[in-house]
Amino acid sequence: MSQKHVTTTLTLERLWQFSLQYYSVREVKEACLSLQNNFHGNVNLLLLLKWxxxxxxxxxxxxxxxxxDxxxxxxxxxxxxxxxxxxLKLSVPETLYREALQFELQLEKQQQSDLVHCIANLSLATTDTPALAARYCRHLGAEHLGRIFSKPIEPFSSKS
Known part of the structure; x- marks a missing residue:
């Protein structure tokens, strides 16, 4: 790891767009949900680490x-x-459930905003061996998921 402090180009909108594209990959979505539901991981943190x-x-x-914190x-x-x-999923009309999902997405975006603000206050350094996402998975006991998140991102296409 280089000890040189670097400036990041991270903004909430960049992280959000990255997250939407990356999460749209079926294998990634399934791994994220497994991380959240089976290992109590935070998907927004994972997406930030992957970015x-x-x-x-x-x-x-x-x-x-x-x-x-x-x-x-x-x-x-x-x-x-x-x-x-x-x-509520089984007891409310589909339109109301979709509104609930949209509100949850707003909460997710707010959490990403908190993460972006946090990262902006840290000293970042360049690295030749990026491993934050895999390390987070290992910390949660989900090493097998870390392998999925360690794969390089293929260029996104409209077919994703």
Whole structure:
């Protein structure tokens, strides 16, 4: 890892668009849902880490708690809302359920905003061996999913 501080081009809109495109890949979506549902992982954090990996950027070991802490304000709300939406799925009209999904997406975007703000306050460095996403999966006990997120991103096409 280079010790040189680098400036990132990360914005909320760039992370959001990256996330929508990357998550649209079936294998990635399935792995993200498994990470969330089976290993209690945070998909927005994973997507941020994957973006950093793709940009060949990393942060210092001692910054992991800072990154995790920036999720604390939104994670409880998002988790509670997600559970409520799942319970409502079978008892509300489809249009209302879709509105609930849209609101959940707004909460997801707010969480990504929190992550972008957090990363902007860290010292980032370049790396030749990006491994943040895989490391996060390993930390959660989901090494097999880390292999999926370690694959280089293929150019996105309109067929995704």
């Amino acid at each position: 950093l990996d793709e940009e060949k950027l990393t942060f210092a070991e001692h910054d992991w708690p800072t990154v995790s 920036c999720l604390s304000s939104s994670e409880t709300l998002l988790h509670s809302y997600r559970e409520l939406r799942r319970k």
